[in-house]
Amino acid sequence: MVNIYTEKDANLSRLDGKTVGIIGYGSQGHAHALNLYDSGVNVMVGLYEGSPSRENARNAGLTVDSVAEVTKASDVIMVAVPDHVQKDVYRDEIQPNLGPGAALMFAHGFTIHYGFVAPPPSVDVLMIAPKAPGHRMREHFVQEGIGVPCLLAVHQDATGNAKEIGLAYAAGIGCAKAGVLETTFKDETESDLFGEQSVLCGGVTSLINMAFETLVERGYPPEIAYFECLHELKMIVDLIQQGGFNYMRYSVSDTAEYGDLTRGNRVIDENVRSNMHRVLDDIQSGAFAKEWMSECDEGRHNFLRLRQEARTSRIHEVGRGLREIMPWLNPREIE
Template sequence: MRAYYDQDADLNLIKGKKVAIVGYGSQGHAHANNLKESGVEQLRVALRPGSKTAQKAEQAGHTVVTPEEAAEWADLVMVLVPDELQVSLYTEKLAPNMKEHAAIAFAHGFNIHYRLIEPRPDLDVFMIAPKAPGHTVRNEYTRGAGTPALIAVEQNPSGQAHDVALAYAAGLGCARAGVLETTFREETETDLFGEQSVLCGGISQLVRAGYETLVEAGYQPEMAYFECLHEVKLIVDLMYEGGLRNVRYSISNTAEFGDYTRGQRVIDEGVKERMKGVLEDIQSGRFAKEWVLECQAGQPQFKAERRRWAEHEIEQVGEKLRAMMPWMKEGKLTQE
C-alpha cells in the first residue's frame, strides 16, 4: 500500500479552490478548522436552516450557508453528514446546484460503493477518510502532528482528482502522519466489517456476555463492570500503542497464560466462520439494503435496540461507578 507525505502534496491545489464543508459535527468541525488554518481562505460551512451547530461554526469564524448555496458556489463539496442522510442531500440539494466540472468528496465510501449516490459524470469524485474521530484529527493538527488518512478516487474527469484529494488530506494535517491509497470498495467493506464484527458489535457483545456471566454466577455487578468493561481501556490503549505483543509484555504471566489457553475457547473457529458470514453480507450488499430499508421505515429496529441497550444493568452500574471517578470527565470524547 503506497503512502504519501507532506512533500508529495501540493497544498496550493486546495488553497486555490472554493471549498464547502457540508456538516459541522465531529469530522466537519475538524475539516473546516484544519483547512482554514492550512490556508484555505475560500471556505464555507453548509448546514440546513435552523441547525443547532450553526452558532458553533460562526463562532469559529466560518461563513454558514445552506447546502444549495454551497453547491452553487463551491469548486469542491465535502459531504460530512451521516450516511443515511447523504442520498436525499445529494439528490435534492447538491446535484441540481453543483457547478459543472466541480468535485464532490466523502469521508466514507458507503453511498458511492453501493451506488446509492451516482454523481454526475462531469464531477470528480474522491474520498479523504482520516482514520480517527474528528476530535483527534483536530487535536493532532493543533499540536503539529496528524492522523493517518485514506484517499480513493472514483471519478476523475479533470485528471486532477488524486492530487486534489492528496492536497486536501495534507490540509487536514494527515500527510504529516501518512496518507494511504485505497479504493471506495476496500474502504467501505473493511470499515463495515471492522465495526460490525470487532470494534462495535464484537466488543459490545463480548463485554455484555462477560458481565452477565459473572453476575449470574453471583458476583457483585460492580466487580463484573470493572473486570469486563472498565479495564477494556487499559488493554486497548496498550494494543493501540504497540500491538498485541505490547499487551502481552505489559500484563502478568498469569494473564498471558490465560490469554493463550482460554481465549480461544471463547473466540474459536466458529466465530471466524460467522465473521465470514458478516463479511458476505457486506460484500453482497445485503447489509446496505437492510440499513436503507430500516431508515426508510423510520428506524424502528435501530431505535428499539438503542433503548434496550440503554436499559441494560451494565449501564446503570457503570454510571454509578463513573461518578466515583471524576477525573474521567477530563478530555471527555463525547458531549452528550
C-alpha cells in the same frame, strides 16, 4: 502493499484560488472545516436553514450558507453528513448545483459504493477518510500540530487532477502529517463496516457484556464484574496500540499471558470465524446497506428500540454508578 503518501507528496497550493465547501458541521464536518480554515484555505459550510450548527460555524469565523448555495460556489465539495441522509441531500441540494470539473468528496464510501449516490461523469469523485473521530482529529491538529492518518480513494477522475486535489485536501486537514493510505471506495467501505460490526463496536461490546453477565449469573458482584470485564480494557488496548499483542503480553503477568494463549481461542473459536464470514457476506452483497437504509426510510423503529435497550442495560447502570466515583475519567453519560 498500499501506497502511503506524506506531506512531501501533497501540495496544499493546489487549493489556492479554490473554494472548499463542507456539507455538514457534525463530528467530521467541523474538524475538516476548521482545520482547512486554519491552513489558509477558503472554506464555506453548507447547512440547512434552521440548523443549530449554523451559529457555531459562524462563531468560528466560517462563512455559512445553504447546501445548494455552497455547492454552487465551491470547486471542492466534501459531503460530511450522515450516510443515511446523503442520498436525499445529494439529490435535492447538491446534484442540481454541481458544475462540471468540480471535485465531489466523501469522508466514507458508503453511498457511492452501494449506488445510493451516482454523480455525473463530468466531476471528480474521491474520498478522504480520516481514521479518527472528528473531535480527536481537531484536538491533534490544534493542541499538538499533528494529524491523524487518513485513507484516499479516487472513484472518478474526470479532470485528471483528482488525486492531487485529494492529497492537497489531506494536507489541509493535517492528515498528510500522519500518512495518507491509498485505497478504493469498495475496500474502505466494506472493511470499515466489517471492523465496526465484528470488533470495534459490535464485537467488543457484545463480548464485554456477555463476560459481565456470565460473572454476574455465577454469583459475582456486578461492580467486580464491571471492573474485570470493562474498566480494565482501556489499559490492555493502550498496550496493544503501543506495541502490538507482543508488548501487551510482555506487560501483563505470566498467568494472564498463559490464560490468553490457552483460553482465548475457546471463547473466540471457529464458530465466531464462521459468524464473521456471514457478517462480511452481508456487507459485500449490499444486504446490510439495504437493511440500514430501509430502516432509516421506515422510521428507524427497530434501531431506536435497540438503542434504548442498550442504554438501559445492567452493565450501563452499574458503570454509571462506578464512573461517578472516578471523576478523573471525565465521565460522560448519554440519556
